Amino acid sequence: MAQFSHGGARAGAGRPTGEPSVRIRVPEAAAPDILAYLDDRRVQVRLAPKPVATDARRRRVPRFLANVPAGFPSPAEQYLEDAIDLNAHLIVAGHEAATFIIRVQGWSMIGAGIYDGDELVVDRAEEKAIGRVVVAVHNGAMTIKRLHKRAGKLVLVAENPHYTDRVIAEGDEFEIWGVVQRVLHKP
């Protein structure tokens, strides 16, 4: 190496070697559209910082957007949307592992729109329970009521005037099993 002090390849010079690239040919008439389409895509990518995805379904990217077809972009693409996904709508994003479905038996909660035979989407990860409809375990039985706090005591409140409220007494076995996020009701 000492022989030559000038010329030759210099380490680190030139365009950074990244992914290998290829040239492609497209019909001349279609070129502006394709370039515009690619530009569009590039801007999209740059403008959309990706949030932490906790909900898988909502961040799903339709597959064919990822392939760039040589030719006219389909005008349908800008209208492309996922089908409505009930899971994404009914389950709190990120709480999938903590969400259970429980069936209702009884009429004490009809004021809250909860009827006999309905199904409840119950979320164990929901931390705020006061004021919410909850599935509670009281003295060994699962019960559905609205949870309130009155005079420092937890109260299970029915939403039907024919039922009385239950105040949780000291020494009772009481646990909040989960918080009701949705009611599935067939009218």
Next chain:
Amino acid sequence: MRRIAHIDVNAFYCSCERLFRPDLAKRPIVVLSNGDGCVVARDALVKQLGVPMGQPWFEMKKFARENGIVGFSSNYVLYGDLSRRVMSVLGQFSPDREIYSIDEAFIDLTPQPMLEGRATGHAIRDRVWRWTGLPVCVGIGATKTQAKLADWIAKHDASLDGVCDLTAMAPKERQARFAGIEVREVWGVGRRLAERLREHAIFTVDDLRAADPRRLREHFSVVLERTVRELQGEACMDLEEAPPPRQQIIASRTFSAPVYDADEMAESIREYMGRAAAKLRQQGSVAKALGVWIETNRFRTQDAQHNGSRTISLPMATDDTGVLTTWAVALMRRIFRAGYRYWKSGVMLLDLSNKGAEQLSLFEAPMPMHEQRRTTVMRVIDDANAKWGRGTIGIGSAGLQGARGWSMKRELLSPRYTTQWKELSVARA
């Protein structure tokens, strides 16, 4: 220093049965093998009553009635779904999570040295309890063997509140604790090896820790040498590398390159199932339930995430790679979603029993000729793979043998609360 956490659910099957039955909060529970044969899982209360593992149910019916013991048929669909939930919650704590068995996982805490061990342990415990309703204990150690032992300590010392961190323990206290535990509680030692260790004057965990690993290798095996080194705090086992758990078989790996395609995923499932089924036959067992899971890398936050998992009960127990693979691939296709960057998959064989001793279902004939031929084929496959290396011969496309009726009724079977609309848990309003 490395820091590994081991987490497992206390009396997992029993705790699953209790989740939707708060009326059984204080009742002792056993779970029975399929066909309601014998006890395969006991909770702490049952252990206190002195019921041994493997006790036939018919022999203890009277005892159960007198002591208020509730028996359940094993409901692997329910356990599989709750396992998936637990593992998903554990995945929130570290990207390096290894599912070790249906109710156990290791988490590598090394990348988060700022986290205080006990506090992290309690956070894990509280989170799993809050989200899934299942009680877990957490053990933390410098190696997997230590972590597992720490978990054992957490389980057996009520004053620790379910969390034991050996890495934060004074050496003196650690030694005192090790000296109080029988050597057979160490991961991978077991009863028979413990008896042989006795001849070398090794009785407690601390005796083993103090032993010379090289000498033990001469007398026993390189595996035991590794165990001793691990007990001493020298990590010899990476995540995804461990002695097999009892009563279930798992094969799982992180892919070398991400997988986007269901067919490619099917290849991985076939390979893992081939491996798991070979292990199954090696130990002379058959499986009657299996689970499959696939996952994306949760910690690549720029990616869309999907974790899928499903467990089914098979119509009959089998050790046939073809049958097991067909089910596993079919399950995988049910949970696979196009467009995700999957990085890991796994299969799990459950509800194991000894081959030949398995209960026949109403519609099963005792091993017809066809089955026997099949058994021969399996033996040939295993022999070939043993001789020329794993994966020499495998199942390409395996057809399911003729449809069979569903398994016999299990009298004490709980509803599949979490996977069947018709079997939802009911709460009074």
